Amino acid sequence: MLTRSRISWTALLLPLTAAIILVVAICSALYLREADQIEGNMLDREQRRMEIFAGLFAGDINSAVTDLRLLATGDALQAYLFSGQPADLDRATRRALFFSTENSDFDKIRYLDEKGQEIIRINRNGVVVPPDQLQSKANRPFFQKPEELPSGQIFISAFDLNVEHGAIEQPLKPTLRIAMPVFDANGRRRGVYVINELGTNIVERLQKFAPQYQQRLRLLNAQGYWLKGARPEEEWGFMLPGRSGMTLANTNPGLWARIVREPEGQAPEGGGYFTWCRVVPGEIVQGRPVTLVADDPFLVFASEISPAEWASSFARLRQTFVVVAALLLVLATVITWFFQARRRSQRDLDRFFTLTNDLFCIAGFDGYFKRINPAWEKTFGYTREELLAKPFEDFLHPDDLEKTRQEFARQNRGQGVVSFENRYRCKDGSYRWLLWNAHPQVEDQLVYASARDLTERKQIEEQVLKLNAELKQRADLLEVANQELESFSYSVSHDLRAPLRHIHGFVELLQKAPALQGDESSRRQMGIIAKAAKEMGRLIDDLLAFSRTGRAEMHPVQINMREMVDQIILDRALECQGRRVTWEIKPLSTVPGDPNLLRLVWTNLLDNALKYTRRREEAKIEIGEIRDDSGTGVREMVFYVRDNGVGFDLRYAAKLFGVFQRLHRAEDFEGTGIGLANVQRIIHRHGGRVWAEAQIDAGATFYFSLPLTAFQPTELHG
Amino acid sequence: MAKIKRILLAEDNPNDVELTLAALHECRLSNEVEVVRDGAEALDYIYQRETYAGRGDGLPCVILLDLKMPRVDGLEVLRQIKSDPDLRHIPVVMLTSSREEKDLIMSYDLGVNAFVVKPVDFEQFLKAIRALGMFWAIVNEPPPFKNKT
Numbered sequence: 001m002l003t004r005s006r007i008s009w010t011a012l013l014l015p016l017t018a019a020i021i022l023v024v025a026i027c028s029a030l031y032l033r034e035a036d037q038i039e040g041n042m043l044d045r046e047q048r049r050m051e052i053f054a055g056l057f058a059g060d061i062n063s064a065v066t067d068l069r070l071l072a073t074g075d076a077l078q079a080y081l082f083s084g085q086p087a088d089l090d091r092a093t094r095r096a097l098f099f100s101t102e103n104s105d106f107d108k109i110r111y112l113d114e115k116g117q118e119i120i121r122i123n124r125n126g127v128v129v130p131p132d133q134l135q136s137k138a139n140r141p142f143f144q145k146p147e148e149l150p151s152g153q154i155f156i157s158a159f160d161l162n163v164e165h166g167a168i169e170q171p172l173k174p175t176l177r178i179a180m181p182v183f184d185a186n187g188r189r190r191g192v193y194v195i196n197e198l199g200t201n202i203v204e205r206l207q208k209f210a211p212q213y214q215q216r217l218r219l220l221n222a223q224g225y226w227l228k229g230a231r232p233e234e235e236w237g238f239m240l241p242g243r244s245g246m247t248l249a250n251t252n253p254g255l256w257a258r259i260v261r262e263p264e265g266q267a268p269e270g271g272g273y274f275t276w277c278r279v280v281p282g283e284i285v286q287g288r289p290v291t292l293v294a295d296d297p298f299l300v301f302a303s304e305i306s307p308a309e310w311a312s313s314f315a316r317l318r319q320t321f322v323v324v325a326a327l328l329l330v331l332a333t334v335i336t337w338f339f340q341a342r343r344r345s346q347r348d349l350d351r352f353f354t355l356t357n358d359l360f361c362i363a364g365f366d367g368y369f370k371r372i373n374p375a376w377e378k379t380f381g382y383t384r385e386e387l388l389a390k391p392f393e394d395f396l397h398p399d400d401l402e403k404t405r406q407e408f409a410r411q412n413r414g415q416g417v418v419s420f421e422n423r424y425r426c427k428d429g430s431y432r433w434l435l436w437n438a439h440p441q442v443e444d445q446l447v448y449a450s451a452r453d454l455t456e457r458k459q460i461e462e463q464v465l466k467l468n469a470e471l472k473q474r475a476d477l478l479e480v481a482n483q484e485l486e487s488f489s490y491s492v493s494h495d496l497r498a499p500l501r502h503i504h505g506f507v508e509l510l511q512k513a514p515a516l517q518g519d520e521s522s523r524r525q526m527g528i529i530a531k532a533a534k535e536m537g538r539l540i541d542d543l544l545a546f547s548r549t550g551r552a553e554m555h556p557v558q559i560n561m562r563e564m565v566d567q568i569i570l571d572r573a574l575e576c577q578g579r580r581v582t583w584e585i586k587p588l589s590t591v592p593g594d595p596n597l598l599r600l601v602w603t604n605l606l607d608n609a610l611k612y613t614r615r616r617e618e619a620k621i622e623i624g625e626i627r628d629d630s631g632t633g634v635r636e637m638v639f640y641v642r643d644n645g646v647g648f649d650l651r652y653a654a655k656l657f658g659v660f661q662r663l664h665r666a667e668d669f670e671g672t673g674i675g676l677a678n679v680q681r682i683i684h685r686h687g688g689r690v691w692a693e694a695q696i697d698a699g700a701t702f703y704f705s706l707p708l709t710a711f712q713p714t715e716l717h718g
Numbered sequence: 719m720a721k722i723k724r725i726l727l728a729e730d731n732p733n734d735v736e737l738t739l740a741a742l743h744e745c746r747l748s749n750e751v752e753v754v755r756d757g758a759e760a761l762d763y764i765y766q767r768e769t770y771a772g773r774g775d776g777l778p779c780v781i782l783l784d785l786k787m788p789r790v791d792g793l794e795v796l797r798q799i800k801s802d803p804d805l806r807h808i809p810v811v812m813l814t815s816s817r818e819e820k821d822l823i824m825s826y827d828l829g830v831n832a833f834v835v836k837p838v839d840f841e842q843f844l845k846a847i848r849a850l851g852m853f854w855a856i857v858n859e860p861p862p863f864k865n866k867t
Contacts, residue, residue: 493818498731498734501734502734504838506737507840508840509740530840536838537837538838
């Protein structure tokens with residue numbers, strides 16, 4: 001599975017560059033090969049074409065020669081030569097006419113007599129020139145030269161422009177003249193027969209071979225002048241004024257030199273390609289009853305592929321290859337990216353495989369580890385070789401052997417396992433617990449597994465169990481202690497009181513005894529005993545109550561504090577008779593708490609307030625509450641009891657809530673000193689706090705807070 | 719009509735007996751007090767068996783029970799009395815030193831009529847006994863009994 005993490009571009013860069021280079025190299029090589037191929041083909045074709053053109057030209061000449069011979073040696077002319085009769089002339093003319101109409105290449109067909117006078121002249125396309133327009137051509141080379149030729153030799157003039165009346169005929173008429181001497185039956189020279197071949201036709205016919213030859217076809221003569229050039233302005237330089245320099249010899253001497261040297265060939269020329277094939281007119285017809293004598297040593301048939309054309313023929317190929325290269329590059333990039341991603345994810349996996357503290361492994365169905373991560377060595381202390389060398393069974397705890405075998409057999413059948421535990425032996429002989437997840441790949445005969453070292457957890461579990469057992473033991477002991485305390489308290493409450501009661505009771509009885517009625521001092525002493533017994537009783541009661549407040553179960557309910565306080569005050573109404581007591585009771589909320597215990601608290605605080613204000617003319621006792629609005633929501637309620645009694649010295653405030661601690665003398669104010677300790681204990685069990693403020697002789701305020709959230713009642717022992 | 723209203727006092731401690739009797743004497747009720755020293759004797763008296771077989775003077779109008787007594791304790795006596803259909807109407811008052819909650823609960827569960835904790839202060843004790851005596855022996859209308867002879 002490929003990760004979706006970003007592949008770093010640098011990681012991509014190197015293989016990508018390599019890919020690019022490879023693709024470019026291959027494509028270039030292929031391109032060059034193809035280009036070479038195309039080039040080769042093109043050039044081959046050009047070469048062949050030129051040869052064909054040369055051949056065609058030769059064919060044209062040949063056929064013209066044949067026609068000429070027919071006319072020159074034909075019986076029509078011979079008859080006229082013999083008789084000189086106009087009827088024979090007519091016939092000969094008609095024969096010539098026939099050829100003219102048959103061949104539109106024949107610009108002129110003429111018979112000139114031995115003086116060079118035109119006797120027969122047929123102009124192009126069968127136009128017979130009447131006798132009054134016939135001219136003398138005695139001074140023309142096409143008469144003079146063949147005049148001297150022996151029989152069997154035919155003259156081909158140079159390929160040039162026709163001259164009429166001493167001027168170059170316009171429009172330009174490229175012409176090739178083929179002429180042969182005429183002999184009569186007696187072997188006497190009787191003049192020259194001439195055919196003017198129209199060069200344009202020849203050239204046009206060649207051009208029609210393929211559309212590209214419209215532009216490509218070239219014709220040069222032996223001096224390098226263009227007979228058919230790239231542009232008409234370059235042609236016929238040897239005849240037209242101002243063009244004498246327009247030869248290939250001038251423009252491309254190197255190429256011309258080659259052309260002169262080699263009868264055929266190809267050469268790159270100015271970005272394009274030049275293909276040529278020389279034709280030697282004189283050798284067109286060879287080894288037959290006639291030979292040609294040509295003015296032109298040779299003619300060059302050529303194809304000039306312009307640079308643009310040359311380029312464009314590769315353009316298509318180039319385009320194709322560019323597209324192919326682009327596609328390949330894209331492909332290469334994608335493949336590279338995939339490979340990198342793959343490698344990256346592989347690397348990621350490898351890293352995790354190596355890094356993890358969990359134990360990863362691949363095991364064969366044969367019972368051996370095939371591949372393990374370093375965690376194995378770290379955990380167990382063996383080297384990798386040791387672990388791979390033996391079947392993994394060898395490392396198992398003997399007790400786990402059977403169940404592991406069974407589990408493994410299940411794996412071999414194709415079932416995975418989750419949360420299987422067993423023990424493996426470390427190098428040092430100790431065992432560690434492992435928790436396995438495993439999954440088999442049946443086709444590969446392998447099991448892929450991951451294990452976690454449970455040993456710590458097992459140890460912790462053991463510890464926890466042990467601690468729990470200890471805790472239970474302690475709890476049991478505690479329970480026993482509690483029970484003992486219960487019976488102790490019971491004892492105290494019951495058994496201690498009885499003797500006290502007796503002491504008190506009998507002393508009282510004694511006091512009433514008639515015999516002692518006059519004895520003041522004895523009665524006083526007995527009074528002291530009685531009081532002492534009463535005091536002790538009170539102490540015991542208070543102690544018992546104090547102990548009970550620590551042990552009693554708390555039953556939290558919502559308590560209307562106002563009601564509770566009202567009730568207590570009502571109960572004290574009797575006591576307050578004869579005193580001026582002003583109760584100022586502010587509104588009090590309803591809070592959760594144990595009603596019995598909290599009643600004790602209020603009772604204690606109110607009794608104290610009453611007690612310590614006894615000396616006041618008017619006792620003012622204020623009861624109220626303070627909300628704790630500290631912004632985090634109301635979480636506790638603070639209640640207070642404020643009196644205008646004797647107060648106490650704040651320096652000794654720490655003792656206030658101590659057991660049996662008092663800040664006043666017993667003869668001033670009675671009390672055992674346990675009340676406030678009780679209050680503190682109860683409030684603490686509710687999760688609240690107690691504190692007090694006072695000034696000597698200026699009264700005291702006692703505060704206690706109760707949390708408003710559901711509290712967790714705690715048991716305080718002791 | 720002044721019928722003899724007997725008070726049965728079950729108390730093992732002689733001092734407490736003396737004190738209680740002294741207190742009842744103050745209320746002029748001491749003549750009608752029968753004292754038993756433990757729960758077994760109390761039951762014997764009520765059922766008129768053993769030493770009290772054939773006493774023939776009816777059932778007490780109120781039983782004052784101490785909790786802690788040897789042989790049979792107050793709670794057991796209470797249980798027996800209150801589960802006997804013939805006897806359960808007899809008012810029983812627990813008179814004991816203990817104010818332990820569990821004793822209270824047990825006693826009331828068994829159907830005790832009143833639970834009085836003996837105060838240490840003799841004056842208070844006097845008052846309490848007087849009130850008890852006055853109420854149960856004089857004010858209260860006892861349930862009608864079938865006389866078991």
